[in-house]
Amino acid sequence: MPARRGRPGPWSGGYDVRVPLELCRPSNDRVASYLAMVDEMRTLGERIWEWQACLPGETPAAFVQRVLRAEHSPAPGRVPSTVHWAVLDGEVVGRIALRHVLDENLRRFGGHVGYEVRPSARRRGIASEMLRLLLQTPRARAIGRLLVTCSPDNIGSRKAILANGGVLEKVELVEAIQRDTCFYWIDAGVAGARSPS
Numbered sequence: 001m002p003a004r005r006g007r008p009g010p011w012s013g014g015y016d017v018r019v020p021l022e023l024c025r026p027s028n029d030r031v032a033s034y035l036a037m038v039d040e041m042r043t044l045g046e047r048i049w050e051w052q053a054c055l056p057g058e059t060p061a062a063f064v065q066r067v068l069r070a071e072h073s074p075a076p077g078r079v080p081s082t083v084h085w086a087v088l089d090g091e092v093v094g095r096i097a098l099r100h101v102l103d104e105n106l107r108r109f110g111g112h113v114g115y116e117v118r119p120s121a122r123r124r125g126i127a128s129e130m131l132r133l134l135l136q137t138p139r140a141r142a143i144g145r146l147l148v149t150c151s152p153d154n155i156g157s158r159k160a161i162l163a164n165g166g167v168l169e170k171v172e173l174v175e176a177i178q179r180d181t182c183f184y185w186i187d188a189g190v191a192g193a194r195s196p197s
Ligand SMILES: CC(C)(COP(=O)(O)OP(=O)(O)OC[C@H]1O[C@@H](n2cnc3c(N)ncnc32)[C@H](O)[C@@H]1OP(=O)(O)O)[C@@H](O)C(=O)NCCC(=O)NCCS
Pocket: 008, 009, 010, 046, 115, 116, 117, 118, 121, 122, 123, 124, 125, 126, 127, 128, 129, 149, 150, 151, 154, 155, 156, 157, 159, 160, 163
């Protein structure tokens, strides 16, 4: 991974910043590693949506096809989205999804971007780097201004957003989840143009 801007983080001791993080499209050869990341999250009791892994009776290969298909033919009621897996040293260490448009629900909560980092790989700058790389993709640039939401107490997510040029619009109670939510906007043109570090 490229050296991060600013001061070194707490990860700098045990983390090789020369290893590049790659955003890859979901594929059969990486699906086992992705599913291991999901298992890690589930074991810790973290929320992961059912559709983010194999549905009952769905093979890993069919799951990969479903995720890829969602870019053009999403499930009913969902908007098209592009999913990338973040790969570090051959392992999937994160997932980042870019929703192409905002429907009413996503405008109220969820925004354009959703991401998770493998628990054992956290606090090494991976969320920040995934977001930085995503902002450079043609799809993100074509969308332009991206809404990214998170809970005020999600420090890691908020810092990753701010490190990528996020501008806080408001903090608002979202009725549907009964929680305060931060609404940030990131200009992909500006953020993406910054620093190939
Ligand atoms: C939130 C999440 C994506 C952060 O991933 P990450 O790879 O650990 O984030 P980063 O390493 O890029 O951290 C960014 C900054 O936040 C800090 N940070 C990360 N997690 C933190 C925590 N739990 N407490 C305090 N600071 C934290 C990092 O030290 C870093 O600080 P710095 O930039 O000042 O050095 C990850 O914890 C996760 O997957 N959580 C569950 C799913 C989730 O919340 N997704 C986001 C929904 S909006």
